[in-house]
Amino acid sequence: MDLVVGLVFLAIFALFSPPLGAKGLPANGLSYDYYHKTCPQVEKIVRDSMNAFSSVDPNTTAAILRLVFHDCQVGGCDGSVLLNIKYPQHQAEMDSPKNFGIRRREVIDEIKSKIEAACPQLVSCADILVLAARDAVAIAGGPTINVPLGRRDTTVPHSRQEADVGLPRNEVNLTKATQVFSQEVGITLEETAAILGAHTLGVTHCDGLMERLYQNGTVLTPRSEAEFVKYLKKVCPEGGQGRFTTTFNLDPTPRTFDNKYYVNGLNGHGLIALDAEMARDPRSVNIFKKFARPGCFFQSVFLSFCENYYVRCADGR
Ligand code: HEM
Ligand SMILES: *[C@@H]1O[C@H](CO)[C@@H](O)[C@H](O)[C@H]1NC(C)=O
Ligand SMILES: *[C@@H]1O[C@H](CO)[C@@H](O)[C@H](O)[C@H]1NC(C)=O
Ligand SMILES: *[C@@H]1O[C@H](CO)[C@@H](O)[C@H](O)[C@H]1NC(C)=O
Secondary structure: OOOOOOOOOOOOOOOOOOOEOHHHOEOOOOEOOOOOOOOOOHHHHHHHHHHHHHHHOOOHHHHHHHHHHHHHHOOOOOOHHHOOOOOOOOOEHHHOHHHOOOOOHHHHHHHHHHHHHHOOOOOOHHHHHHHHHHHHHHHOOOOOOOOOEOOOOOOOOOEHHHHHHHOOOOOOOHHHHHHHHHHHHOOOHHHHHHHHHHHHOOEEEHHHHHHHHHOOOOOOOOHHHHHHHHHHHHHOOOOOHHHHOOEEEOOOOOOOOOOHHHHHHHHHHOOOHHHHHHHHOOOOHHHHHHHHOOOOHHHHHHHHHHHHOOOOOOOOO
16 A cells, blocks of 8 residues: 555556466456356346446446546545545545546446345445446447456545545646656556547546646647647636536547547647647657557557556455
8 A cells, every 4th residue: 555655546447457376366366256156147237237327328438437547546446436425524535626527426336236136245336346447448339358356345435635646637747647657657658548548438627628728737738739729728718617517528439439539639639638748749649640540459458458457456455
C-alpha cells in the first residue's frame, strides 16, 4: 500500500491482469477459476445484465469502464468507489472533484442483487465491477478480456484526499504522464497511448476541459488547434453555467470501442489535454498514427496489455 501513496496511476486498473506465478495462479492471489465451484453462473449473470443495461442506456459501457479505473486507482480494486458512507469529520472518496461525472454506479448494485440471489455472500462487488467493465468493452465492440477474480471488498471508502492524489489531473501533460507511467510503473509509451484509448467511449463535461482552455494547465495549444479551442471555449465559457452539464463526446463514435479516438486526435480534435497533446507531440504522434490505421492494432495492444501487465491493485487485502 505505501508505494501507492503520492503516486498517480500506480494501480492503473484491474483489467490489467497480473502475470502467472507458480501453477498458473496469478501472483497476487487472484485466479481465473475463482468462482468455478462456488458460483459458476457469475460471469453469465454479469454479462446478461450488462447487455440489458446497455441496450436500455448505451452510455452504460463508458460509465462502467471509467468506474473500474476510478475504483482501482484509489487503494486498489476493492469496490470503494461504490460506497456512499458519509463521515461527519472528513470527506470520503466520492467527494473528490476527481470523481465528478462518475455515473451508473447503481448498475453494479443491481447486478450484485442478482448474484446474491444466486450465490449469497460469495462474490465481491470489486470482482463484479471488473467483470462488468470487461463486458462493457466487449459489448461496445472491443476485445474480450480474460480477467482473474478473487478481490475482496472494503467496507469503508477511502478518503477524499486519497482520491485527489490517486486519480489523474485533467490537465496532466505528456511529460508527467510519461514520468509516472514509464518510470514509476514501467509501462511503455505505446501502452500508455493504448489505455488512453479507453476514451474511445463516453463523454467529457466542460469541467474536464477548463484548465486546458483557460491555461491553468501547463500545455499551451498550438496554432493548428486554435479554431477548435475557440469553439470549445465558446461552448464552455469560463465561469459559465454549463461547466457541469454540457458534454462533448470523447470521439465521434462514443459508444463503439474503435480507433476513432486516435483519428479524432490526429485531426486536432482531442478533447482532454492529454488526448490532444499525445496526438500532436513528436514523442507519441507516430503511435497515434499506427493506432489510427484501419484494422485492430489498437484493440490488440489494448487486449494484450490488459492481460499481461502486472498490477498490484489486486484487492483491498
Ligand atoms: C490518464 C489520464 C486520464 C485523464 C486525465 C482522464 C480524464 C477524464 C475526464 C476529465 C473525463 C470526463 C469525465 C466527465 O466529465 O464526465 C474522462 C472520461 C472517461 N475516462 Fe478518462 N482519463 C484518463 C485515463 C483514463 C483511463 C486509463 C481510462 C480507462 C478505463 C479512462 C476511461 C474513461 C472513460 C470510459 C470515460 C467516459 C466516461 C463517461 O462517459 O461516463 N480514462 N476521463
Ligand atoms: C447518453 O449520453 C448522451 C450524451 O452523449 C445524452 O445525450 C443522453 O441523454 C444519454 N442517454 C441516457 C439514457 O442517459
Ligand atoms: C484556475 O486556478 C484558480 C486558482 O487555483 C482557480 O480558482 C480557477 O477556478 C481555475 N480555473 C479553472 C478554469 O479551472
Ligand atoms: C508538465 O506538468 C508538470 C506538473 O505536473 C510541470 O511541472 C511541467 O512543467 C509540465 N511540463 C510541460 C512541458 O509543460
